[in-house]
Amino acid sequence: MSVVKAYVALTKPRIIELLLITTAPTMFLAAHGFPNIWTVLGVLVGGSLSAGAANAFNCYLDRDIDRLMKRTKQRPLVTGEISDRNALVFAWALSIISTVVLWAVANLLTAALSVAAIFLYVVFYTMILKRRTEQNIVWGGLAGCMPVLIGWAGVTNSLAWEPVILFMVIFLWTPAHYWPLSVKYRDDYERAEVPMLSVTEGEMSVSLQTILYAWATVVCSLILIPVGGMGWVYTVVSLAAGAWFIWESHVLYHRTVRDGSGKPMKVFHLSITYLTLVFVAVGVDPILHLPL
Template identity: 70%
Template structure:
């Protein structure tokens, strides 16, 4: 019998608070936090000022439900490999804090709720984009790409770019080149953000035959890809300056933080070439800080007079 299954507690003995925490964990709240960081600033840019705060709140709640649903479906589908990998052994379907049926019901309910919430309280374009994000993450990334190709995180990452489109659509009711470029920033940023993580947990992914790039290629190749995508991400962020257009504040932040992100990426690659001790999590955390700074600048820049 699987050791993880033997150690699973009886779900009936779990208290209400612990059960609630398990449902929250199922949504991967740290992932949702990062998605929300990209949504609110885009709404400020779209409005060229502070948008209606009820609209912002409604969009953030709907977006959180959407992301939570997609993540819950992901946990349900990947529960077999989550029981094997060390990184995921505290997830509620592995520990037994939630049953498979509870997780699946929660995923469906939050997904339907997100679409209806955004449709009736924001607009139906935002709702359609939310539905597209859930379907893409679950059907395309989790079911088709993740276990079949090292390109999984490149194309699967498109689902994580949808919040910028949802935020823009919530304010304007339409889409334009500006949100497309913002989408591109997150799309190009996702591989150099996630590949360092997959380098750290290479043994985990290898144990469950998930072909992350770090599993099927050497760390020099992974390091080079991280560098190339970091450069592409920064270049895309600079495209926003003439298109939006953005002011001095955004320009300075995008250039300075982008230079730092590129330097950290090159450091990872150079260490891999020299066969030294690679510290991929340094790039992982740097990428999060970089994206946060860029999108904070997206939200602050329209509020400044220069």
């Protein structure tokens, strides 16, 4: 059982949960109501396997720096619970299985987008950006935006402006979500020589950038209202949750400027709640559609 838990840990299930939160509601929006339940379940399973594959590759490639960081020193490749070779085989197996599943339950476009997501996370972020630039989490965040495209394509076998807007919402949200977390683990990143913004520029820069990206995220989320024909449910939730997100990002900045007493982890946790509320509204709005 401990070996099974170790392989599950390689997939980083907590990250997968967040990806599923963005995938399923997008499928409801694409269907303008209730999509085929088997398609939804198939895409969620295939998407989970795909994300798990990308995370397993990430653990394999980052095993050297994981040994240097307190928050990652218990990962299976660091503790030796799983060998490097077995982890790599596991990652490739998940990649192949996820592609087959998504092609079978949905279509070729959905499977191809999944492969692109793995490539973006493993090659573009982990291998190229992560150890070279403080903008790693910005452009590396492209991989985390892919589930909305995958979900939409799973229902329609096409893409449209609505999933592109949701893609951009997640893209802009990612720095405002992750950079506050990087403040807590600044020493870890510095020890591993990973140039996160909290290491290269400091907490003040993180708090300022969080404001800018929070504003950009909320403004982008509102573009979906006219483009997607969203009703009162999405409009009210996106405005209220967005105002809360922006307010707390400003509080973080002003407290950091005043005396360094900002609470970046509060914004980190709040950002997850914000994204969850927005995407729940994305899924509920087409079902309980109340036109503006």
